Amino acid sequence: MPTATHDPKRRALGKGLESLLPARPATPPPAPVTHVESNGKPLEIPLDHIERNPWQTRTQFDEAKLQELAQSIVVSGVVQPIVVRPLSQKNGEARYQLITGERRWLASRKAQKTTIPAIVRQVADEQVLEMTIIENLQRADLNPMEQARAYQRLSQDFQLTQEQMATRTGKERASVANFLRLLKLPETVQQKVESGDLSFGHARTLLALESPESITSAALKVLALSLSVRQTESYVQNLINPEAKQKKEDKQQAQPEDPNVREAQDRLQRTLGLKVRIEDKKGKGKVIIEYSGLEDFDAILTALGQEK
Incomplete structure (x- = not known):
């Protein structure tokens, strides 16, 4: 009895079914990586796919504090996600540009992390610049000149008034004005x-x-x-006002606070006919007699009973 594998009818039947059924399509190649809008939900994005913010206001980072943050990230991870925006793909990989959170990004690299939680936002260049500046101004670790230049950029690039800048950053208007004045200092x-x-x-x-x-x-x-x-x-x-300084010094020198000391000073000046200043602090001090020539000096010696 012929086996099923050698039955010519079964072979024909199988061939007929293959001719009636559509061929199974080949497995499509994986789609290229595309940007995902997170809608507020953080995504884990490779650190190497994130580029630095070209409008970053901060120019200096405390290396010791950055290392402390890196150690914290090793233990607890990144607690607050960074914010990025999508860029054009490169070599089939999604690319992003940092908007806020550069310290966390740098510290994650030091901690040898491969990814970082990030919120993706579709924003224009102008919005990136404004978000970067305002986030930095709301922090406490910008030096005064960095803050001054940040306010200057908000004024020049967005035509914001000092009042508007104060409102957006949560600062007092007078504080904004004082920082802007620092730009008048010599370089x-x-x-x-x-x-x-x-x-x-x-x-x-x-x-x-x-x-x-x-x-x-x-x-x-x-x-x-x-x-x-x-x-x-x-x-x-x-x-x-150097004149005011001299007048103040003369007044302090001429008028001791203690009325008894002041009276003694006046009496010595009348007796000697010279300028006398008594500096007294709680009963201790010194008597200073000013003379302008040998005759005045002889007069002082005579008054002290030391006449030649």
Whole structure:
């Protein structure tokens, strides 16, 4: 009895079925990677598929704090997703551009992560620039010059008023104005503010001086003497009004606070006919007698019973 494999009728039947049924299509090749709009839901995106933000306002990152963040990411991962926007594909791979979260992106690379949670948004160049600047201004770790330049870009690129910038960033309008004024500092002084050698308070005080030369000279003096902000304020005011400084010194020298000391000073001046200043602090101090020649000096010796 012939087996089924050798039955000519079965072979014909099989051939007939194949001719009636459509051929099975070949498995299609995998579709190229496309951008996915997350609608607020984070996606895990390869770090190497994300490009830096060309409009990033921040120019300096604290390496120690970046390393601390990297260690935290190793243990707990990235808690807050970054925000990116899609770019044109490259070699069949989806590409993205960073909008916000550069520190998390850099720290994830240091932590040797391969992906990072990200929210994808379809936004135009102008929106990216505005979102980047405003996010940075809402942080506390921008140096004063970075903040000043960020406000300047919002003003120039988006024609925002100081009031509008204050509203969008949650700052006081006066604070916005003060940061913008820092851009009037000479470049060398701006560099000292950016490096942290001069504080925002120092810089704002120096702006009371008129010329770039006087600001630069005063800044060098402040740095050399390590003056505090309050000391800098006094120093600048003395530069602006030296006569007031001299009058204040003369008044302090001529008028001791203690009325008994003041009376003793006046009596000595009448007796000697010379200028006398008593510096007293709680019963201790010194008596200073000013003389302008040998005759005055002899008069002092006579009064003290030391006549030649």
